[in-house]
Amino acid sequence: MIHCVPAVLNPNEVAAIRSKLESASFADGAGTAGWSAREVKRNLQVTSGPEYEQIARIVREAFMRSGELQAALLPARATPVLFNRYAQAMEYGPHVDTPVMGNMSNSIRSDIAITIFLCDPQSYDGGELTVFMNGISNQFKLEAGGAIAYPANTLHHVTPVTRGVRDAAIIWVQSQVRDPARREVLWDLENAKHEIFKREGKSSSFDLISKSRANLIRMWAEV
Ligand SMILES: O=C(O)CCC(=O)C(=O)O
Ligand SMILES: [Fe+2]
Incomplete structure (x- = not known):
């Protein structure tokens, strides 16, 4: 990307x-x-x-x-x-x-x-x-x-x-994430977080998307 x-x-x-x-x-x-x-x-x-x-x-x-x-x-x-x-x-x-x-x-x-x-x-x-x-x-x-x-x-x-x-x-x-396809997923989730936050504030959907993104980074990151 x-x-x-x-x-x-x-x-x-x-x-x-x-x-x-x-x-x-x-x-x-x-x-x-x-x-x-x-x-x-x-x-x-x-x-x-x-x-x-x-x-x-x-x-x-x-x-x-x-x-x-x-x-x-x-x-x-x-x-x-x-x-x-x-x-x-x-x-x-x-x-x-x-x-x-x-x-x-x-x-x-x-x-x-x-x-x-x-x-x-x-x-x-x-x-x-x-x-x-x-x-x-x-x-x-x-x-x-x-x-x-x-x-x-x-x-x-x-x-x-x-x-x-x-x-x-x-x-x-x-x-930290060498695969460009995985980085794109994480980037999309980051943008989705911002959109949801703008619309609903720190709603339960926002928390679930945040948790998913953070846990995907835990799964994929090499540090
Ligand atoms: O000057 C640029 O925008 C790219 C230079 C480049 O490709 C390089 O240094 O390997
Ligand atoms: Fe180059």
């Missing part, structure tokens, strides 16, 4: 990150790709340093406080934030993300990939995130601060930027 969540970063946070990106240093993104993705990865990435630490903290905190991302993804762990830049003619061709990231003592299964858009979509052409799912190609270009979370086991690509610059923050998440 794909989740698009607007304004995960508020406008002040987007502005703060954008201003830090002006002085941040970037390296060739091919450095962090697997051998086959490297063939098609043409972008830049912020290198570690004080700017990186500050903007990564802003993104991580925004991710943690997003009720929708937390309830939909049920994160167990997340990678450090990666900042991608696609300048004129840069792109990231079709690839599948590395399934297990990090090293032996600190590894994360990449169940879900998140892109948080950092630029006004009017300020650049191209740069659509394209995700192939169920035989359909879906294109996304969100407002600055908006996040898309999609299954990392999909083939996806970023189309060439033909004007301006596209900056984005990327996080990979290992979910």
Whole structure:
């Protein structure tokens, strides 16, 4: 399931990150790709340093406080934030993300990939995130601060930027519930809880749905 969540970063946070990106240093993104993705990865990435630490903290905190991302993804762990830049003619061709990231003592299964858009979509052409799912190609270009979370086991690509610059923050998440179909059931129940609560308050139906969702998490969660 794909989740698009607007304004995960508020406008002040987007502005703060954008201003830090002006002085941040970037390296060739091919450095962090697997051998086959490297063939098609043409972008830049912020290198570690004080700017990186500050903007990564802003993104991580925004991710943690997003009720929708937390309830939909049920994160167990997340990678450090990666900042991608696609300048004129840069792109990231079709690839599948590395399934297990990090090293032996600190590894994360990449169940879900998140892109948080950092630029006004009017300020650049191209740069659509394209995700192939169920035989359909879906294109996304969100407002600055908006996040898309999609299954990392999909083939996806970023189309060439033909004007301006596209900056984005990327996080990979290992979910407590690795099966996307189970996560969808839990997400539907979460929405049903909200609907019932709005209509009836904390009724006995609400309590039963809450209990079912909580107990399904107990059955399925790996923590
Ligand atoms: O820039 C993006 O939106 C996605 C980048 C991506 O697919 C990756 O870094 O693996
Ligand atoms: Fe990717």
